[in-house]
Amino acid sequence: MVRAWILPLSLLALGSLVAALLAVQEAHVAAAALLSAFVLLAGLHSPLAFPRPVGAAEAERRSAVDGRPVVYWRAGCKYCLRLRFRLGRDARRVHWVDIWRDPAGAAVVRMANGGDETVPTVVVAGRAHVNPDPAWVRGQLGSSG
Template identity: 65%
Template structure:
């Protein structure tokens, strides 16, 4: 669990340290702005920025039933965050599998990515892509 929160906690701690330093130098406005930026980064890189993850088996079952893509991801991955942000409101229509919480999901990613745990890996109807263009995922959601 701590591994999932390491990056967001680091952002918060750095933000507090930077804000205290700026406030001590007599710049309370700059301190508040910097703290807000670090808190925003912490929120974006936390697991809370993503829809609720399911297990790999459950995602496969749901995908077979509704035809929606499965996205294998992990917290702190900037490419996963890019995909999540580019999907926008459509992100909740995708089945998300956190490979740090689900060993079966990690194994599926390794099978697709040549033994590596490269994320995001997207699977749609037995077609898998590693770090796909978000437009490709949106196209699969629309079809």
């Protein structure tokens, strides 16, 4: 779980350092703008940008009941972030599994990808799809009820 926060915290630290250097040089507006940009980037790359994850076993159980896709993801993955934001409000209807928090989820992803932890891996009806088009995933939500 700690490694999911390394990138966001690093972005905050770097942004704070550069903003402080700009503030010392009395470039207060630039410092505030830069710090705001780094805070935004840190938030986007944190686990907070995603709906609350569940474990792989629970996600598979829920998917078996409602037919909705299971998305295996990790914080800091730009493709996972792209999928999350392109799904918009529909993202809450998907079962999200953070592979950095759930070893069983990471094992599912490795098994589906020949040993690699390639995310996002979306499982629909027992079939894994690596980095699918967000429109396709949204279509799977429409057909699942």
